[in-house]
Amino acid sequence: MALxxxxxxxxxxxxxRASDRRTDADWLxxxxxxxxxxxxxxxxxxxxxxxxxxxxxxxxxxGKLAGELAGGTERLLFLGLDGEDxxxxxxxxxxADPADAALSGLGRFEELRQIALDLPPAEAAIAxxxxxxxEWRRRHRHCAVCGQPSRAADGGWKRxxxxxxxxxxxxxxxxxxxxxxxxxxxxxxxxxxxxxxxxSALAGFMEPGEAIEEACARELKEEAxxxxxxxxxxxxxxxxxxSSLMIGLLAEVADDEGAPDQTELEEVxxxxxxxxxxxxxxxLEDAKPPGAMAIAHQLLRAWVEEG
Numbered sequence: 455m456a457l458x459x460x461x462x463x464x465x466x467x468x469x470x471r472a473s474d475r476r477t478d479a480d481w482l483x484x485x486x487x488x489x490x491x492x493x494x495x496x497x498x499x500x501x502x503x504x505x506x507x508x509x510x511x512x513x514x515x516x517g518k519l520a521g522e523l524a525g526g527t528e529r530l531l532f533l534g535l536d537g538e539d540x541x542x543x544x545x546x547x548x549x550a551d552p553a554d555a556a557l558s559g560l561g562r563f564e565e566l567r568q569i570a571l572d573l574p575p576a577e578a579a580i581a582x583x584x585x586x587x588x589e590w591r592r593r594h595r596h597c598a599v600c601g602q603p604s605r606a607a608d609g610g611w612k613r614x615x616x617x618x619x620x621x622x623x624x625x626x627x628x629x630x631x632x633x634x635x636x637x638x639x640x641x642x643x644x645x646x647x648x649x650x651x652x653x654s655a656l657a658g659f660m661e662p663g664e665a666i667e668e669a670c671a672r673e674l675k676e677e678a679x680x681x682x683x684x685x686x687x688x689x690x691x692x693x694x695x696x697s698s699l700m701i702g703l704l705a706e707v708a709d710d711e712g713a714p715d716q717t718e719l720e721e722v723x724x725x726x727x728x729x730x731x732x733x734x735x736x737x738l739e740d741a742k743p744p745g746a747m748a749i750a751h752q753l754l755r756a757w758v759e760e761g
Contacts, residue, residue, distance in 0.1 A: 462691035462702075463570050463747045464582035469534030469541055476609040482532055482540075486521045490539035493520020494584055497546040497563045501581040502553065504561035509572040512581060513561030520544045523556065531587050532609030533580060543584035545591065567695070571747050579692075586694030587611070590624045593696070598622060625697050630669045631657035632703040633753040634680050636710040638727050640757055641678065642741075643719040652742045653723060653733075655750035657700070670703050677718045681708040688756055691749040702749045704757060727761040730754055 459465075475481055485491055492514040495502040504513040515523075520542050524530035529545040546552050553562050566585055570578045587610060597604050597615035604613040604622060613622040633655050634641045642653035658673035660666070671682035684706040691700040714722045723741070725733065732738040734755060744750035 460689035460752070461575065462689055462700075462749050462752060463575070464579050464692045464694065465690070466575055467534075467579040467583055468576045469536055469580060471534040472532075473611070476532060476611055479527075482609055485532075485540035486517045486530075486542060488517065488540065491517025491520075491542065492539065493517050493523075493542040493544055494533070494581065495520065495523065495544050495546055495552065495557060495563075496581075496584055496588060497552055498548075499585050499589065500563040500565055501585070502557060502561045503564050503569065503573070509574075510564070510569055511574065512577045515544075515557075515560070517542055523552075527606050527610070529591075530606075530610060531584060532611075533584060541580070543588070545588040567747075582692055582694045586692065586697050587624060589694065589696035594622055594625075627698045628660040628666075628669075629657055629693070629698045629700050630660060630666060630673060630703060631655050631700050631749055631753070632670050632674065632685070632705045633750075633757055634674055634678070634682070634705045634707045634712075635757060636707050638761065639710050639724045640727075640730060640754070641680070641707075641710075641712060641722055641724050642743075642754070643678065643714060643722045645718065646720040649742070651740055652744075654744040654748070655753055656719070657750075658718075660701075666701055666703070670705055674705060674707065677715050678712040678722050679715075680705075680712045682706070683708055688753055689749065700749045702753050704753060727758055731758045734758065 494512055495515055502513040503510045524544045531543040533541045533543055566581055597620055599620040600618040602615055602617035604615045607614045643656050644653050656677050660669040667685040670685050674680040674682050682705045686704045688702040688704055693700050710724055712722055714720055733741050733743045
């Protein structure tokens with residue numbers, strides 16, 4: 455039975471991660487050359503895609519070709535199993551577009567953030583996982599303990615320092631993202647660098663020693679001067695830019711006052727439920743909501759539909 459939960463963009467990866475097989479290097483080599491194996495190429499974080507009848511789809515390579523492009527284990531990632539077939543990803547870097555050379559005719563590389571909603575949701579989740587892992591690899595090529603180079607292990611899901619034998623695992627940075635509300639009004643904020651009229655939910659990274667609810671309350675107080683009373687979880691979203699987990703919350707606050715801190719936010723604004731509904735429908739002339747790919751959009755829609 456499928457897991458029942460609200461599935462945001464980049465969630466819902468359908469692959470069996472088969473984490474218990476990652477340590478078996480011989481098994482991984484055999485899977486890479488198997489007939490049904492396939493691989494996803496990413497170039498500087500952009501997945502290889504091709505047009506389909508509706509929207510776009512990932513352009514899959516034979517597993518053997520993905521292995522040849524990787525040239526070893528450093529740039530190869532075992533994503534998991536699709537039934538009995540292994541699925542890999544290969545990390546390509548450099549200024550030259552591989553779609554103009556080795557991968558000519560197989561598709562084009564596109565920024566994942568821009569095309570995620572055009573992909574089937576399951577494929578967006580797979581590409582997001584690969585992108586996040588490769589960003590971690592790029593940022594952790596050296597040991598955080600002794601500074602020496604590290605190497606990939608466990609199908610790309612671990613790095614080992616041969617100098618001091620330290621083991622390093624992928625980072626996931628938790629972020630609370632919340633929609634504060636008081637009675638029949640909710641607050642959204644905007645940063646100075648955002649397009650004119652664009653508003654979104656408030657958000658911030660969790661700190662060590664904080665519960666999710668405590669982080670939510672702290673961020674609301676710091677960014678907008680609001681006092682949280684109750685915090686409810688709505689859903690979560692893997693966000694591979696570069697390695698966050700967005701924890702979506704609805705927060706009842708003590709009043710409908712508040713002010714922007716002028717550091718994180720330049721403006722905050724209260725919206726009635728009808729104004730928020732009009733904004734989501736594109737009927738509010740002076741305010742635009744977060745895009746449908748963002749968990750902030752789903753938080754706002756969930757609150758509107760409660761009324």
